[in-house]
Amino acid sequence: MFQSLGVIFPVIAVILIGYGAARRGFFSADNVDTLNKFVFAIAAPALLFRNVAITEFPSVIPWGLWGSYYGAMLATMAISMAVARLTLAKQSASERVIFGFGSSFSNTVMLGIPIILTAFGPAAGLPLFLVLAFHGLLIFTVALIGLELTTNPSLTMRGFLPKLARAMSGQQVILGLLGGVIWNFTGLGLSPPIDRFLDLLGSAAIPVALVAVGGKLAHIAWRESLGSAVFISVFKLGLHPLLVFCAAHYLFALEPIFTATITLLAAMPTGVFTAVFATQYKTAEADASSTIVVSTLLGAVTIALWLTGFTDLLVG
Numbered sequence: 001m002f003q004s005l006g007v008i009f010p011v012i013a014v015i016l017i018g019y020g021a022a023r024r025g026f027f028s029a030d031n032v033d034t035l036n037k038f039v040f041a042i043a044a045p046a047l048l049f050r051n052v053a054i055t056e057f058p059s060v061i062p063w064g065l066w067g068s069y070y071g072a073m074l075a076t077m078a079i080s081m082a083v084a085r086l087t088l089a090k091q092s093a094s095e096r097v098i099f100g101f102g103s104s105f106s107n108t109v110m111l112g113i114p115i116i117l118t119a120f121g122p123a124a125g126l127p128l129f130l131v132l133a134f135h136g137l138l139i140f141t142v143a144l145i146g147l148e149l150t151t152n153p154s155l156t157m158r159g160f161l162p163k164l165a166r167a168m169s170g171q172q173v174i175l176g177l178l179g180g181v182i183w184n185f186t187g188l189g190l191s192p193p194i195d196r197f198l199d200l201l202g203s204a205a206i207p208v209a210l211v212a213v214g215g216k217l218a219h220i221a222w223r224e225s226l227g228s229a230v231f232i233s234v235f236k237l238g239l240h241p242l243l244v245f246c247a248a249h250y251l252f253a254l255e256p257i258f259t260a261t262i263t264l265l266a267a268m269p270t271g272v273f274t275a276v277f278a279t280q281y282k283t284a285e286a287d288a289s290s291t292i293v294v295s296t297l298l299g300a301v302t303i304a305l306w307l308t309g310f311t312d313l314l315v316g
Contacts, residue, residue: 018214045176047202052180
C-alpha cells in the first residue's frame with residue numbers, strides 16, 4: 001500500500017500546488033483556462049502524436065486489448081444511463097448522456113499517462129498508447145451522437161455527419177492521435193531533430209496539466225451537485241475498472257502488464273471533457289463540474305487500492 005501511495009504522491013503533490021496557487025489568487029480562472037488550452041491544443045497533441053508515431057504496433061491486431069477496454073467503457077456508459085433513468089425520474093435524456101459519458105470517460109492525459117507510466121514504467125507504453133490511439137475518437141463520437149439526438153431530435157444523419165466532423169476537427173488531441181497513427185503506418189519514423197522537438201514540447205503536457213487540474217478544482221462550485229457527482233463517481237471509479245479487469249483477465253487472458261495498464265486507465269477520475277460537453281450543450285453543467293472534483297478526490301484512494309493489487313508490476 002505504501003508503495004502504491006508513493007506512486008501517486010508526486011502527482012497529487014503537483015495538483016495540490018496548482019490548487020494552492022489558485023486559492024491564493026496566483027492563478028485566476030482565466031489563467032487556468034489558458035493552461036488547459038496550452039495542454040489540449042499544443043503540448044498534449046505533441047505528446048500523443050510522438051508516442052503513437054513511435055509505438056511498435058503488434059503484427060496481430062490486439063482485439064482482446066481493445067475489446068476489454070472499449071467494451072467495458074461502452075457497457076459502463078449504457079448501465080449508468082439505464083440506472084439514472086430508473087432512479088432519477090426528473091432527469092432529462094441529455095443529462096443522462098452526460099452522466100453516462102462521465103461514468104466512462106477517464107482523465108487520460110492529465111492523470112492517466114503520468115500515473116500509469118510512473119507506476120509501471122516504459123513497459124506500459126505499448127498497451128497504453130494502443131488504447132489511447134482510438135479512445136477519444138470512439139467515446140467522443142458516441143457522446144456527441146447521444147447529445148445531438150437528445151437536444152435536437154429533428155436532426156438528420158445528413159445534418160449530423162458534418163457537425164460531427166466539425167466537432168472532431170476542433171479537438172487537437174484527437175487530431176494528434178490520428179496523425180500519430182497515420183504517421184506510424186507510413187513507416188517513415190521520426191528524424192532526431194523532430195523527435196527531440198516533440199519530446200521537449202510534449203514533456204510540458206503532464207506537469208502543466210496537473211497544475212491546471214488543481215487550479216480547476218479551486219474554481220469549481222462542486223458542492224451544488226454532490227449527490228449526482230457521487231452517483232457518477234461510483235460507476236467511474238468502481239464499475240468501469242472492474243469490468244475492464246474482468247474482461248482483460250478472465251475473458252481475454254491478457255498478459256499482466258496489459259491487464260494492469262488498462263485497468264488503471266479505467267480507474268482514472270472523470271475527464272474534463274465531461275464538463276466541456278455539458279457546457280457546450282447546456283445540460284447537467286453543475287453535475288459535470290462536481291463530478292470532476294469528487295471523482296478526482298475519491299480517485300486518489302481507489303487508484304492506490306488498484307495499484308496495491310498490481311504491486312508485482314510496480315517499478316522502483
